[in-house]
Each structure stands twice: as C-alpha cells, then as structure tokens.
Amino acid sequence: MFNKKLQDLTYQDLEDLIYIQQVGEGYNLDFKGEPKNIDDFSNKLLKIFSSFANTNGGYIIIGVEEIDKQQKGFEIRGINPAINNKNAVEWINQTINGNLEPKVFYYDPKVIEIPNTDKIAVIYQIPESSKKPHFNNRDCKYYIRQNDSSEAAKHHTIRDMFEFSRHRTEELSNFLIKRNLFNENDEDFGLTNISKQIKTEEFTAEIAVPQPLFLASFIPKYLNQDVSKVQKRDFVNWLEQNSRGYPPIPNYSVISTTKKEYSLDGVTFRSYNQSSYFDFLNNGFFEVGLCDSLFWNFEEKWEKQLVYCLHITFTAGYIINLLHFMKKFYEYINYDNEVILQLSFRNVLNFHIEGFNQTKGRREWRNYRDIPKNINHNHFKILHYFTPSSLNDDSISLITQELCEKILLGFGINDSTACFIENNIDVNTYSHIHHI
Incomplete structure (x- = not known):
C-alpha cells in the first residue's frame, strides 16, 4: 500500500495515492469522509475495523470522500479535528475499543493536516488479528472483508476464525514448551x-x-x-x-x-x-x-x-x-x-x-x-x-x-x-x- 511506515506518511503520500496512482477502495483499503450522521459513521467504522482484523488486515483513511460513484473517483477533503465535541482520534479510539470484543489491535493512527484548511486526515492500519474473530457488540455480528466491502461472516467462516486463533495459541505454547519456557516447575x-x-x-x-x-x-x-x-x-x-x-x-x-x-x-x-x-x-x-x-x-x-x-x-x-x-x-x-x-x-x-x-x-x-x-x-x-x-x-x-x-x-x-x-x-x- 505505502512504501513507508505509517508514522512517516505525509500529505504528499496521500496525494500520490489518491490523485496519481488513483487507488480506490479494495480488499485492504477503505475510505471514509466527514461524518454526516454520528451513529451511521461509527457503525461503519466498527464494521471496517473488525473486518480487517478478522481477515487480512488493511488501512482505513478517514478524510477521503467518494465524489464519483460510477468512476469511483475520490478526493481528499479531510474531517474536522473534533467529532461529537471530542478530539477526533480519541472519539474513534473510544468507539472501536468500546464496541469490539476482544479489542482490536491497531497501530497508533497517523494524523495529517490538510494544507490551507483547518481539517485533517486520519490513517489507521489494522493488522490481521491473532485473536480473531472480533465481535461487533452494536449489531451482534462478525465481519470479514470481501472485495471492497465489509460483510457479515457466515457460520463456517466464523468457525474457521476460531480455529485459526486456537491454532495460533497452540503454536505459541508448543514453541515455549520446546524451549522449556512454558512450565517453571519443570526441572x-x-x-x-x-x-x-x-x-x-x-x-x-x-x-x-x-x-x-x-x-x-x-x-x-x-x-x-x-x-x-x-x-x-x-x-x-x-x-x-x-x-x-x-x-x-x-x-x-x-x-x-x-x-x-x-x-x-x-x-x-x-x-x-x-x-x-x-x-x-x-x-x-x-x-x-x-x-x-x-x-x-x-x-x-x-x-x-x-x-x-x-x-x-x-x-x-x-x-x-x-x-x-x-x-x-x-x-x-x-x-x-x-x-x-x-x-x-x-x-x-x-x-x-x-x-x-x-x-x-x-x-x-x-x-x-x-x-x-x-x-x-x-x-x-x-x-x-x-x-x-x-x-x-x-x-x-x-x-x-x-x-x-x-x-x-x-x-x-x-x-x-x-x-x-x-x-x-x-x-x-x-x-x-x-x-x-
């Protein structure tokens, strides 16, 4: 996606992605613009965060609007630094951490100021989770990423995610056992x-x-x-x-x-x-x-x-x-x-x-x-x-x-x-x- 670490990204990198490369939403990328309805906006964020964590990871860039649905054109417009009378990043973090179980790990977001405006873009990177599946408490569903959208997972997919996490846990335990780091009571x-x-x-x-x-x-x-x-x-x-x-x-x-x-x-x-x-x-x-x-x-x-x-x-x-x-x-x-x-x-x-x-x-x-x-x-x-x-x-x-x-x-x-x-x-x- 980017050839830089998240915290090294600049407005020029965002311009290059949107206007030069003209990258659109996809399996590992989602855009969200200025929230018009707080409840709708927060529900969409929960779906995206959980779907990336439950699938293969990805980026969400908040402050990029879709301006042409047929051509799928996008524009960097930014969002206000405050959402619902609270710092935007704090509000997003509280929304995500308070409604997904178990909590989704994501890197500290990158906040980029939009030149000549008082607005910002916020970029989150969510890796694939070792604790999936993550449950959305708002609508009691698990989400996965399919193409460029976040969809409710079917029963067999949910079962596979639980199996994935169990396998991860077993791998870690077996590794520690192999190195004699698991049981301190062992001679x-x-x-x-x-x-x-x-x-x-x-x-x-x-x-x-x-x-x-x-x-x-x-x-x-x-x-x-x-x-x-x-x-x-x-x-x-x-x-x-x-x-x-x-x-x-x-x-x-x-x-x-x-x-x-x-x-x-x-x-x-x-x-x-x-x-x-x-x-x-x-x-x-x-x-x-x-x-x-x-x-x-x-x-x-x-x-x-x-x-x-x-x-x-x-x-x-x-x-x-x-x-x-x-x-x-x-x-x-x-x-x-x-x-x-x-x-x-x-x-x-x-x-x-x-x-x-x-x-x-x-x-x-x-x-x-x-x-x-x-x-x-x-x-x-x-x-x-x-x-x-x-x-x-x-x-x-x-x-x-x-x-x-x-x-x-x-x-x-x-x-x-x-x-x-x-x-x-x-x-x-x-x-x-x-x-x-």
Missing part, C-alpha cells in the same frame, strides 16, 4: 542446547549450589511468520552496528559478544568464555541468557559463610537496555504486533538481593541476616505484554519498575523502590556491570 525449565552451555567462574563445581541463570525472552505473537526477511549477512551487520547507544548507559553494548554461530533457524552470539549468549531466530524471537553479570557469591565477613546474590540494579539497568534495543529491533524487521517479554530465573533458591540504591536517610542493607531471601521458588518466570511502537522512555521506566517489583517479590522482598530513586536507577552502580 529443565530454561534449558536449551544453548543455555546449557553457559559457564561462570562464580559458580564452579567446588560450590555446592547449582548455577543460576537469567533469561530475557522476547516472543512475538506471530511466530509462524518469517518476520525477519532480511538477508542473514545484512541482519547480522545491523545487529552489530546497533548494539549500543541505549539508556541508561549509551556506551554499553547490548551484544558485545563476537563469536557467531549460524543455523537454518537464525544466528547465535556467544561470549568466548561461554558466560552469556544472544539467540535470534528467523520468526522474530530473540533471547539473552547470562549468569555472572547478575549473579555472584561472596563470603559474609561476620559468619564466614557464602552468600548468593542477584544484583537488582544491574538487572534493572539491563532490562532498560534491552527494552530500548528491542523497540529498535522490531522496527527494523517491520514487526509491531504484540510481544511477550518473559524473564526467567533458574536455580535461585536461597538467593539474596544485592544492589539496593541508597540515599540519605534510607536504610543500608549490609547485614544479610536481615535481608529476606528466596525460600519459595527455585525457578520462576515473569511475563509482560506490549507492542514495540508503544514504548518510550517513560513507559520503559515504568515497565522496568513493575518487573523489578515482581522480581523482588519472588525473592521475598516487598519494596518496589529498592533499585530506583525518584524513578531512576543508580546509573553509577549500573555502569560497573560486567560486559557480556
């Missing part, structure tokens, strides 16, 4: 042929504690699509060139490993000492696994016994780093549907938390007898769902704080601010993180 939780090879000097055979492991797995919902369609060589070059420059420490490299292994499924980066890896698959999944950057042990000076720790500030900083990289990565491979972040912890029973930020008047936790430790979970996982394009500096900080709060709860600590001061991590502490 092989988190173990793959790659993660099994992680080694660290902190937890050797002489220490009677199983080696801990941290995994951050980014899992796109559309696993059966080859979302990484770029050439393997170009893909690896992009990864190496875009591995640094992210908060909270811009000069820190997310992928500082240089040992590469290629396969039919993707590419794996390993550290030479086997202490970490970065695994990228062709289906858009990627995972980092590491140990000695986050976990260590030391002898407690008062009781002369080994204490095992997870450094929470290093963990928080690394999550922030990964989320910024992830956003850029999924933009690169043109994927912006839902992504699941799964943080997995393996062999962390009886581990303490280290690395609390400290300020004046704040308790300094140095006596490990007073610090709760994880006495409940040898392995556990934490999940968070989002779309890459929705992330910004503020949302990444909030997501990281939420994830760290859950990590701390897993280790027996109810203190969501333990590694944050005024919504920021201690960058000075984080800057000492070992490069993987």
Whole structure:
C-alpha cells in the first residue's frame, strides 16, 4: 500500500495515492469522509475495523470522500479535528475499543493536516488479528472483508476464525514448551542446547549450589511468520552496528559478544568464555541468557559463610537496555504486533538481593541476616505484554519498575523502590556491570 511506515506518511503520500496512482477502495483499503450522521459513521467504522482484523488486515483513511460513484473517483477533503465535541482520534479510539470484543489491535493512527484548511486526515492500519474473530457488540455480528466491502461472516467462516486463533495459541505454547519456557516447575525449565552451555567462574563445581541463570525472552505473537526477511549477512551487520547507544548507559553494548554461530533457524552470539549468549531466530524471537553479570557469591565477613546474590540494579539497568534495543529491533524487521517479554530465573533458591540504591536517610542493607531471601521458588518466570511502537522512555521506566517489583517479590522482598530513586536507577552502580 505505502512504501513507508505509517508514522512517516505525509500529505504528499496521500496525494500520490489518491490523485496519481488513483487507488480506490479494495480488499485492504477503505475510505471514509466527514461524518454526516454520528451513529451511521461509527457503525461503519466498527464494521471496517473488525473486518480487517478478522481477515487480512488493511488501512482505513478517514478524510477521503467518494465524489464519483460510477468512476469511483475520490478526493481528499479531510474531517474536522473534533467529532461529537471530542478530539477526533480519541472519539474513534473510544468507539472501536468500546464496541469490539476482544479489542482490536491497531497501530497508533497517523494524523495529517490538510494544507490551507483547518481539517485533517486520519490513517489507521489494522493488522490481521491473532485473536480473531472480533465481535461487533452494536449489531451482534462478525465481519470479514470481501472485495471492497465489509460483510457479515457466515457460520463456517466464523468457525474457521476460531480455529485459526486456537491454532495460533497452540503454536505459541508448543514453541515455549520446546524451549522449556512454558512450565517453571519443570526441572529443565530454561534449558536449551544453548543455555546449557553457559559457564561462570562464580559458580564452579567446588560450590555446592547449582548455577543460576537469567533469561530475557522476547516472543512475538506471530511466530509462524518469517518476520525477519532480511538477508542473514545484512541482519547480522545491523545487529552489530546497533548494539549500543541505549539508556541508561549509551556506551554499553547490548551484544558485545563476537563469536557467531549460524543455523537454518537464525544466528547465535556467544561470549568466548561461554558466560552469556544472544539467540535470534528467523520468526522474530530473540533471547539473552547470562549468569555472572547478575549473579555472584561472596563470603559474609561476620559468619564466614557464602552468600548468593542477584544484583537488582544491574538487572534493572539491563532490562532498560534491552527494552530500548528491542523497540529498535522490531522496527527494523517491520514487526509491531504484540510481544511477550518473559524473564526467567533458574536455580535461585536461597538467593539474596544485592544492589539496593541508597540515599540519605534510607536504610543500608549490609547485614544479610536481615535481608529476606528466596525460600519459595527455585525457578520462576515473569511475563509482560506490549507492542514495540508503544514504548518510550517513560513507559520503559515504568515497565522496568513493575518487573523489578515482581522480581523482588519472588525473592521475598516487598519494596518496589529498592533499585530506583525518584524513578531512576543508580546509573553509577549500573555502569560497573560486567560486559557480556
């Protein structure tokens, strides 16, 4: 449809589509002009949004009028920035989100000002949904796209859509089971042929504690699509060139490993000492696994016994780093549907938390007898769902704080601010993180 991302579109692109290419409505494109009757307009939007989500996805451009029904000519006239005394985009979003079940995912719309007028055009892109069919509460029907119109689906089509979603769910579950990410109660939780090879000097055979492991797995919902369609060589070059420059420490490299292994499924980066890896698959999944950057042990000076720790500030900083990289990565491979972040912890029973930020008047936790430790979970996982394009500096900080709060709860600590001061991590502490 367009050779640009949605947010990069301009009025000139809209002119080219309507006046130069003279593209009309079709299977993946619909136009709507200025609403004349609010109820009729909202009903049409609901049909279009649900039909695109239930079929093959598409664009709806609001602010383009049909001026010649026989020749199917169209003109960019725009709409008022307000609908029913409310911001147009807010009104449309509320209409769609309040009347379709389950909610339809769509990208943030692009608002384009019409030159020499006070009007706007609004472009929505709705991908095919992994949760279809979507039900229109207004008229109690399911819609699909047929040619250039949105039509009520027949019974057999509705049945096929439910089967499609069930198959998607099964594919995702089977993939997670295959990688041992599904059941944290399984003794092989988190173990793959790659993660099994992680080694660290902190937890050797002489220490009677199983080696801990941290995994951050980014899992796109559309696993059966080859979302990484770029050439393997170009893909690896992009990864190496875009591995640094992210908060909270811009000069820190997310992928500082240089040992590469290629396969039919993707590419794996390993550290030479086997202490970490970065695994990228062709289906858009990627995972980092590491140990000695986050976990260590030391002898407690008062009781002369080994204490095992997870450094929470290093963990928080690394999550922030990964989320910024992830956003850029999924933009690169043109994927912006839902992504699941799964943080997995393996062999962390009886581990303490280290690395609390400290300020004046704040308790300094140095006596490990007073610090709760994880006495409940040898392995556990934490999940968070989002779309890459929705992330910004503020949302990444909030997501990281939420994830760290859950990590701390897993280790027996109810203190969501333990590694944050005024919504920021201690960058000075984080800057000492070992490069993987």
